[in-house]
Structures are given as structure tokens and as C-alpha cells.
Amino acid sequence: xxxxxxxxxxxxxxxxxxxxxxxxxxxxxxxxxxxxxxxxxxxxxxxxxxxxxxxxxxxxxxxxxxxxxxxxxxxxxxxxxxxxxxxxxxxxxxxxxxxxxxxxxxxxxxxxxxxxxxxxxxxxxxxxxxxxxxxxxxxxxxxxxxxxxxxxxxxxxxxxxxxxxxxxxxxxxxxxxxxxxxxxxxxxxxx
Numbered sequence: 297x298x299x300x301x302x303x304x305x306x307x308x309x310x311x312x313x314x315x316x317x318x319x320x321x322x323x324x325x326x327x328x329x330x331x332x333x334x335x336x337x338x339x340x341x342x343x344x345x346x347x348x349x350x351x352x353x354x355x356x357x358x359x360x361x362x363x364x365x366x367x368x369x370x371x372x373x374x375x376x377x378x379x380x381x382x383x384x385x386x387x388x389x390x391x392x393x394x395x396x397x398x399x400x401x402x403x404x405x406x407x408x409x410x411x412x413x414x415x416x417x418x419x420x421x422x423x424x425x426x427x428x429x430x431x432x433x434x435x436x437x438x439x440x441x442x443x444x445x446x447x448x449x450x451x452x453x454x455x456x457x458x459x460x461x462x463x464x465x466x467x468x469x470x471x472x473x474x475x476x477x478x479x480x481x482x483x484x485x486x487x
Contacts, residue, residue: 333389333390333420333422334388334389334390334391335387335388335389335422335425335426336387336388337385337386337387337388337397337426338385338386338388339381339382339384339385339386340381340382340384340385340386340396341381342381344381344384344386344393345379345381347393348375348379348384348386348396349372349375351395351396351412351414352371352375352412353371354414354415355395355412355413355414355415355418356412359446359448359449362448363446363448363468364468383398383399384396384397384398385397385398385399387413387422387426389417389420389422393414394413394414394417394422395411395412395413395414395417395422395423395426396410396411396412397410397411397412397426398410398411399430401439403439404439404440405434405439405440405441405442406430406433406434406439406440406441406442407441407442407443408427408430408441408442408443411423411426411427411443423451423454424454424458427454427455427458428458431458431459431474434474434476435476438476439476440473440474440475440476441473441474441476442460442463442471442472442473442474443455443460443471443472444469444470444471444472445469445470445472446468446469447465447468447469447470452470452472455472456472458474459474460472460473460474461473461475
């Protein structure tokens with residue numbers, strides 16, 4: 297394990313009382329802030345349930361609380377109703393679970409339903425790497441790529457830097473589109 301991740305693992309254990317989990321190694325290396333990090337993905341399983349819920353709390357509670365208020369029972373119910381491990385990709389960094397993302401696809405677009413990177417792994421380029429991979433998929437398959445982000449979430453700046461533009465907004469969210477410039481302009485599905 298790289299020294300950064302060894303320190304991170306010890307820090308995570310100290311803060312949470314829960315050790316970071318190791319997972320089987322994958323295939324992609326990325327140079328990030330002077331560290332060579334191996335970023336891979338794997339499909340989630342039922343055994344990931346508690347870790348994924350803890351990740352939601354760690355990565356999203358601040359935004360949900362500010363926008364809607366946080367109620368543990370309500371959030372747990374939302375999580376339970378939406379939990380579909382076969383649709384969730386776990387992001388690993390040097391074999392440690394670091395985040396997740398979930399996509400929906402149709403013939404014309406890819407929708408990033410959720411992306412959550414644990415705060416201890418944020419600002420290392422991991423989210424950018426995942427999104428760039430999805431952009432590459434969109435280009436290869438002739439699709440547009442869109443997402444929604446809380447208006448108060450600083451990740452909006454990352455999405456803009458990666459070429460997303462705001463096309464619509466709700467009271468709480470921006471709808472952002474990465475337009476594949478080889479295609480006709482895309483409209484969001486209504487709903």
C-alpha cells in the first residue's frame with residue numbers, strides 16, 4: 297500500500313473506529329498529486345449495504361441537511377428503497393473502498409444518478425477520473441451525459457471544469473449536461 301493510503305487507513309480507523317476495507321486489485325493506474333494510485337471499480341453486493349449507507353452519511357449528509365434537513369429514519373428508508381447493489385459500482389483506490397457511483401443509460405444518454413467519494417479520498421482526482429471514464433463511454437457510444445447536483449455542492453465546479461453546462465435548475469439542484477458535440481443537442485427527460 298502506498299504511504300498516503302497507509303496513513304489514510306490509520307486516520308480513517310482513528311476517526312470512525314471502522315477500518316478501510318481491501319478489495320481485489322484492478323487494472324488502472326492514475327498519477328494524482330505526486331502519488332501513483334490504482335483506481336478501479338467493482339459491482340456492489342449485498343455485503344456492501346452498511347458501508348454504502350455509511351458512505352452516504354459521510355459524503356452527503358452536509359448537503360441533505362442544509363437543503364432538506366436530515367432525519368435518520370427518513371434517510372435510511374430512502375436508502376433502503378433505492379438500494380440495488382447490481383446497479384452500483386464501488387470505486388476502489390489501491391484496493392480500498394473509496395466511493396461509489398450509479399448510472400442509468402438509454403439509447404441517447406447516460407445519467408449519473410449518484411456519485412459519492414468518501415471525504416478522506418476527495419480532492420485527489422478520483423471523482424474526475426471516474427467522470428472522465430464515463431465521458432469516454434459517452435463518446436464511444438454516441439451519447440450525451442448528464443447529472444444533477446445540489447446547488448450548494450462545490451462539485452458543481454468540477455463538473456463545469458470537465459465540460460458540463462447548466463441547462464435547467466430546480467429549487468435545489470442544477471441539471472448539467474456534457475454534450476457530445478458529434479450529436480444533435482440533447483434534451484433532458486421530463487419527470
